[in-house]
Amino acid sequence: MKHAPLELPEVRRLDAARLTSGLDRHQRLDLAAHTRVHPPLRPPDRDGLLTLAEAVGLSGRGGAGFPFARKARAALATADRTGAPPVIVVNGAEGEPASAKDKMLFARAPHLVLDGACLAAAAFGAEEIVIGVVAGSPGEISVPAALAERDLPCPARTMCLPERFVSGESGALIRGINGLPVAPPSLRARATDGGTGGVRGRPTLLSNAETWAQLAVAARLGPDAYAAVGTAAEPGTMLLTVNRPGADPLVVEVATGTRLGAVLDSCGLQPGSGVLVGGYHGAWLRPSDAIDAPLSRAGLAGLGASLGAGAIVTIPGGTCPLGEVARVAAWLAAESAGQCGPCRRGLPAAAEALALLAAGAAEPVVLEDARRALGAAQAGGACSHPDGTARFLLTALDVFSEDVDAHLSGPGCGRPVRGVLPLPPAQGARLEVDWSRCAGHGLCAVLAPDLMRLGPHGYPASTSVPVAPWQEHDARRAVNQCPALAVRLRRRA
Known part of the structure; x- marks a missing residue:
């Protein structure tokens, strides 16, 4: 099958080429090119694959870094106890705007990812392989094409997910596979235990796309050759x-x-x-x-x-760090699922404080309130989104402390915000305030408390507020019931 040229990030390597092997010569490795670049695999048995994963210290490459073998053993223990075969899930729902590695693997080296998933499916007697891809990404075409070229140990299919930050959360992906809204579950449940946390109630072994590709590399090289690069505790490449x-x-x-x-x-x-x-x-x-x-x-x-x-x-030195961070803070607050207190109140409040700070309009108490809200968000949410967002913002306030002082003591650092932190094109809706009409009734803040906050004089603190999908009901109430008709909901394509 011929594929149109894909607009993908350039691939480089500093030392050994393993995951990127052959990509200096091929735009995409179809099955024929893949088998020329990567030697044939001899599928290991169940114990052999688990031993291999433990020997190379294979861990998740999607963010959490959980040991692969421990997760696999938990899923297999459930399968043995219940008699339900496991489901293999490849998580390539990369909603992180600054990351493109999984999209690159799916689009350019899909068979390396499928090698790892198929090894586990064969060794563990899996019922099905499900590959999560972002809708509209190159992987939406590349992965089904790769599946059609292969002999598979069990049925396999792709699952297209919306391009949202929380789509890559493991629970959100499994909910999407199960036909539910793609959002983190309100109650945490382990996928390896099956039940409400697994695909169709089956014990589920879910790992990131790079993790599966690493498993295929380790199976070809063996533990000793795999450990020829990297550190003793964490061998291999990334x-x-x-x-x-x-x-x-x-x-x-x-x-x-x-x-x-x-x-x-x-x-x-x-x-x-x-x-x-x-x-x-x-x-x-x-x-x-x-x-x-x-x-x-x-x-x-x-x-x-x-x-x-x-x-x-x-x-870079020519942009305002706090303005850059404030842009991302607003986006992260709008990308939440809005299912718990930290996401509904903590993240929007912190984003608003960052925006005021970047504009040179924040009092020290506003910054301290934001720090407290972010501290409370850590380990207090239904998923890891509040924790990760708090880490991003709190470390920014520490690293850019001189800029924080400059913005608290005066109009700011004087540098423009050039938008160097990558974000997707603006979509969704925003609440906008028409100052020529606003009379300071404050009803909007009562009807949409998660969106509208009032300043010291009783008027909205911001003229433009991003609206997350879970906030649209309250946003429409604020628009429909504003006595001065000063609030509007503007949608962007």
């Missing part, structure tokens, strides 16, 4: 998405433990005012810390950061 201001992102394969400074140098970047590691649920590093930061879970943990989704973004 995929990073390096975002460049004014240019397309790069997907870079590096050995675990590589210094972040070397990665930035290879991409022509400097640390600038700060470096974000792990994407929008990650943490900011000061330039002095970023240069020598080892790209491993243990190395970054010592700096209060994590690999997360493997996304890296630098803030």
